[in-house]
Amino acid sequence: MTKRTTLRDIAEELGLSVSSVSLALRAHPRIPAATAESVRQAAVRLGYIYNRAAADLRRAESHLVAVCLSDLSNPVFNEFLVQIEDELCTRDRKVFLGVARESLDQQRRFLQTALEHGVGGIVLCPVHGTGPTDLDVLLPRGPGATPIVPTAIFSRQVEGVALPQFVNDDPLAGRLAAECMIEAGHRRIGWIGGGQDTSTARGRFGGFRAALTEAGLPPPLVRHGPTSRAFGRSAALDLLRETDAPTGLVCFSDLVAFGVLAAIRELGLEPGREVSLIGCDDMDEAAFTWPGLTTVAVDKSEIGRAAARCLLGESPAQVSVLPPALIRRGTVGPAPR
Known part of the structure; x- marks a missing residue:
């Protein structure tokens, strides 16, 4: 097996001390610019790779942060991930990613693996049905328990868990x-x-x-189901073929609304004129449908970034609820007579 290049190899190559090489690679002001550049060039030439794990072990800390997403079939979670990763990278943290695929067992296994790898923090979007007992791997038992490593929950709230949580005001969104x-x-x-x-x-x-x-309207026609384009399409075809079909449809998420939009077109109807449609999340794609999808925007940037900052002690350890905003585009119009 090829021997890994070390700081000592670079030091011997240039006739410097190991400590000088280490300081040069960290851009320490004590090292002259010319010397630092020579060290960097030698590091590249010799194939030196910084051993982050060893450095963290020496400092008794880890710069690796585990991010566990409930699922990736809904692109909105990728949009959250981009914000979390960007915030962590600006603070010299690296992401160890896991996707639990809406499975409690898979979520637990990933959290356990992350702890075994000595991560310095965990950011979690919990899977469907997550309760306090499903997160006991993170929290020692007993009153006033604190997490084994700094942990923040985002997007979905878990009641009865003493962890900081960052969520959208979902009742207001609806x-x-x-x-x-x-x-x-x-x-x-x-x-x-x-x-x-x-x-x-x-x-x-x-x-x-x-x-x-509160508006004195009858109960809505409801079709609960998975968050997917396919479900949105099939549910909309079902509802819009009813004798007394709805003139407006509100969707749990933009992803569902994209499927509904396809169903409206499939039935030869005009979105925003014959049938109005509203999504939720304000995914990037929502601005590029035709017509543009009216939706309720979730502040994915601040929710994700606040959860990341929380690991460094920069946010309050409580449930933070961020307000959504209605984004008017072209899929809502006056009710047809």
Whole structure:
């Protein structure tokens, strides 16, 4: 096996001390610029690779942060990941990524593996159905327990867990979508998506339903199901073929709404004129549908970045709820007569 190049190899090559080489590679001001450049060139020539694990071990700390996502089939989680990774990288942290695929067992295995690898922190978007006992690998038992490593939860809230959590105001998101439809004159409004086993799904549907009730409207036509384009399409085809079909559809997420948009077109209807449509999340793709998708924007940047900053003690250890915002585009129009 090829021997790994060390700092001593570079030092011997240039006739310098090991400590001088180490300082040069870290751009220490004590090292003259010309010497530092010679060291960098020698490092490249000799194939030197910085041993982060050994350095962290010497300092009794780790710059590796585990990020566990519930799923990646919904691109919105990738948008969260970009923000988290960018924030961590600006603070000299590296990401150890895991995707739990909405499995409690897989989530637990990844968290255990991350701890075994000595990560310095964990950022977690919990899978469907996660409760306090599912996170006991992170928290020692007993009152006032603190996590084994700094840990933050984002996007989905887990009640009864003494961990900092950063989430969207999902009841408000559902309310904003419903109020937008009501203001446009819609009275027959449907809801599509959201499995109801996450705080996100329960919150959005609860806020939506409460707004309809307060406006004196009948209960909505509802199709709960997985967060996918395929489900959005099939549920919309079902609802829009009803005798008393809804004139407006609110979706749990943009991903579902993209499938609904396809169904509207498939039935020969015009989105924003014959059927209005609202999503939620404001994914990047939402601005590029035709017409552009009206949606409720989640502050993915601040939620993700605040969770990352929290690991460094820069955010309060409590549940932080960030407000959403309605983004009006072309898929909502006046209710047809």
